[in-house]
Amino acid sequence: MSEVIVITSGKGGVGKTTTTANLGVGLAKRGKNVVLIDTDTGLRNLDLLLGLENRIMYDLVDVTEGRVPYKKALVRHKKYETLFLLPTSQIKDKSAVNPAQLMVLCDELRKQYDYVIIDCPAGIEQGFKTAIAAADRAIVVTMPEVSAVRDADKIIGELGRAEKDNISLIVNRIRPQMVESGDMMDMSDIDDILSIKCIGQVPDDEMVVTSANRGEPLVGNPKSQAGRAYDNIVRRILGEEVPFMTFEKDGLFTRLKKAFGM
Amino acid sequence: MLDSLLSMFKKEKSGKVAKKRLQMVLIQDRASVSPEVMEKLRDDIIQVISKYMVINKSDMEISLENVEDSVALVANIPVQNMRHH
Numbered sequence: 001m002s003e004v005i006v007i008t009s010g011k012g013g014v015g016k017t018t019t020t021a022n023l024g025v026g027l028a029k030r031g032k033n034v035v036l037i038d039t040d041t042g043l044r045n046l047d048l049l050l051g052l053e054n055r056i057m058y059d060l061v062d063v064t065e066g067r068v069p070y071k072k073a074l075v076r077h078k079k080y081e082t083l084f085l086l087p088t089s090q091i092k093d094k095s096a097v098n099p100a101q102l103m104v105l106c107d108e109l110r111k112q113y114d115y116v117i118i119d120c121p122a123g124i125e126q127g128f129k130t131a132i133a134a135a136d137r138a139i140v141v142t143m144p145e146v147s148a149v150r151d152a153d154k155i156i157g158e159l160g161r162a163e164k165d166n167i168s169l170i171v172n173r174i175r176p177q178m179v180e181s182g183d184m185m186d187m188s189d190i191d192d193i194l195s196i197k198c199i200g201q202v203p204d205d206e207m208v209v210t211s212a213n214r215g216e217p218l219v220g221n222p223k224s225q226a227g228r229a230y231d232n233i234v235r236r237i238l239g240e241e242v243p244f245m246t247f248e249k250d251g252l253f254t255r256l257k258k259a260f261g262m
Numbered sequence: 263m264l265d266s267l268l269s270m271f272k273k274e275k276s277g278k279v280a281k282k283r284l285q286m287v288l289i290q291d292r293a294s295v296s297p298e299v300m301e302k303l304r305d306d307i308i309q310v311i312s313k314y315m316v317i318n319k320s321d322m323e324i325s326l327e328n329v330e331d332s333v334a335l336v337a338n339i340p341v342q343n344m345r346h347h
Contacts, residue, residue, distance in 0.1 A: 157292065
């Protein structure tokens with residue numbers, strides 16, 4: 001059974017694309033055939049996070065407008081051979097692809113791949129509506145900040161109106177130190193507010209930046225807490241019961257080093 | 263001076279404040295309905311009530327109102343006559 005999952009958030013900058021890249025790599029590492037579709041037309045970045053920016057020949061719009069078959073536009077990952085990217089156009093805008101076109105494409109992809117993961121643009125306009133149209137399941141990414149949580153709630157409402165009922169939540173960029181001192185909401189607070197089941201909590205981790213710098217998603221990297229958190233999410237998507245991790249907090253020494261910029 | 267010192271100790275942690283504020287604002291957000299939906303709701307209500315009563319459609323009012331920490335659908339529908347079945 002293949003599954004089409006949309007990664008969405010409402011608010012920009014909460015980590016939709018990072019999440020898409022990590023889940024894609026994580027699922028491929030576990031032997032699944034995966035296609036990632038970037039639907040953020042005009043502002044494409046998924047290629048960059050995957051390190052595939054120099055290998056793009058055709059894009060989503062070429063496929064939906066019938067200029068090339070989808071197979072021609074898919075970019076196979078260098079390292080993970082069961083992972084493919086369908087990049088979007090950097091020149092066109094969101095009106096270039098409509099919901100019906102994406103549904104037709106996803107129905108084709110379902111026959112060949114275990115997972116189709118759609119990276120949704122920010123906002124609730126046409127780009128969002130196109131991105132969610134074909135999805136069996138939605139993962140809403142949010143952050144423990146008031147604006148991100150409010151926007152997540154709006155998105156959850158919109159998904160409900162579109163009759164997308166399988167929704168789960170990822171709380172990204174948690175700062176354990178701030179949670180401990182009471183200055184940041186934790187996963188259970190956000191759970192209470194949104195009443196949506198959480199499929200993962202990811203700590204704010206500098207290695208997310210360095211891995212983006214290199215175009216190598218950090219899922220499964222044992223040295224990174226975010227890497228381990230993403231791997232746990234992958235396992236939960238595959239149906240495993242994985243307990244939520246407790247975050248290691250920086251020790252006094254690390255905090256001092258950070259304070260002095262070392 | 264003493265007050266501000268006391269309030270420093272009593273001051274609620276910002277995480278808690280965030281949660282409370284979100285819970286309040288989301289009640290309002292979730293209850294806000296687009297004018298089109300409101301119009302449809304109004305038409306449906308008219309249809310149902312008209313089965314039993316003759317109502318003054320032009321003077322009827324329906325709205326969503328925040329009552330403390332919940333939301334109420336408030337309708338004011340002038341009845342002109344009963345229909346007898």
